[in-house]
Amino acid sequence: GNSVTQMEGPVTLSEEAFxxxxxxxxxxxxxxxxxxxxxPGEGLQLLLKxxxxxxxxxxxxxxxxxxKETTSFHLEKGSVQVSDSAVYFCALSDPGFGxxxxxxxxxxxxxIIP
Amino acid sequence: GAVVSQxxxxxxxxxxxxxxxxxxxxDFQATTMFWYRQFPKQSLMLMxxxxxxxxxxxxxxxxxxxxxxxxxxxxxxxxTVTSAHPEDSSFYICSARGVGLAGGNNYExxxxxxxxxxxx
Numbered sequence: 001g002n003s004v005t006q007m008e009g010p011v012t013l014s015e016e017a018f019x020x021x022x023x024x025x026x027x028x029x030x031x032x033x034x035x036x037x038x039x040p041g042e043g044l045q046l047l048l049k050x051x052x053x054x055x056x057x058x059x060x061x062x063x064x065x066x067x068k069e070t071t072s073f074h075l076e077k078g079s080v081q082v083s084d085s086a087v088y089f090c091a092l093s094d095p096g097f098g099x100x101x102x103x104x105x106x107x108x109x110x111x112i113i114p
Numbered sequence: 115g116a117v118v119s120q121x122x123x124x125x126x127x128x129x130x131x132x133x134x135x136x137x138x139x140x141d142f143q144a145t146t147m148f149w150y151r152q153f154p155k156q157s158l159m160l161m162x163x164x165x166x167x168x169x170x171x172x173x174x175x176x177x178x179x180x181x182x183x184x185x186x187x188x189x190x191x192x193x194t195v196t197s198a199h200p201e202d203s204s205f206y207i208c209s210a211r212g213v214g215l216a217g218g219n220n221y222e223x224x225x226x227x228x229x230x231x232x233x234x
Contacts, residue, residue, distance in 0.1 A: 043207070
């Protein structure tokens with residue numbers, strides 16, 4: 001079946017540091033890939049997505065590239081801010097219709113210190 | 115737009131009682147709602163998918179008689195944990211997908227803030 005493995009946290013960085021959160025996946029078909037973010041006390045929000053190989057998703061300074069050859073979708077940001085502190089989830093959708101039936105990674109808690 | 119709420123945010127109940135959790139789409143019509151369960155330091159596990167006006171589809175290993183899901187309207191789905199036991203303690207999260215969303219994005223799932231259930 002489908003699965004998502006992401007970097008275990010927690011991750012603590014200083015403001016303006018470079019961020020990488022690793023995510024690899026296993027899927028039988030050609031999934032769409034997502035990064036969701038959960039800020040304290042709030043629901044999950046879609047941060048970015050990519051629907052096919054070599055696509056790059058980007059939002060709010062975050063980027064991730066769909067790498068089919070390495071089955072990876074690592075999240076990166078060049079200079080993190082305190083407001084980026086949150087839990088980040090990598091996810092994939094079953095091949096086919098929309099993004100129904102998401103499979104999530106375990107989440108990585110990120111804390112940015114001033 | 116695309117706000118999903120859950121109520122209650124936290125609930126503590128005694129073993130053997132039933133608890134109902136509500137999931138509402140506040141500014142769009144949710145044709146499909148999803149219920150997830152999250153254990154500490156683990157990923158979200160899909161429990162069931164419900165379409166408005168029809169029976170929910172449960173994932174393998176989820177007891178449908180224990181976790182009753184009702185999606186009676188386009189803005190409300192409920193999850194009832196029946197005869198709750200301590201092992202049912204968890205964080206329950208709903209998401210909704212629907213129509214009437216800005217930009218015509220009808221396939222993205224919008225998540226609620228979750229409900230923390232503790233069974234004593």
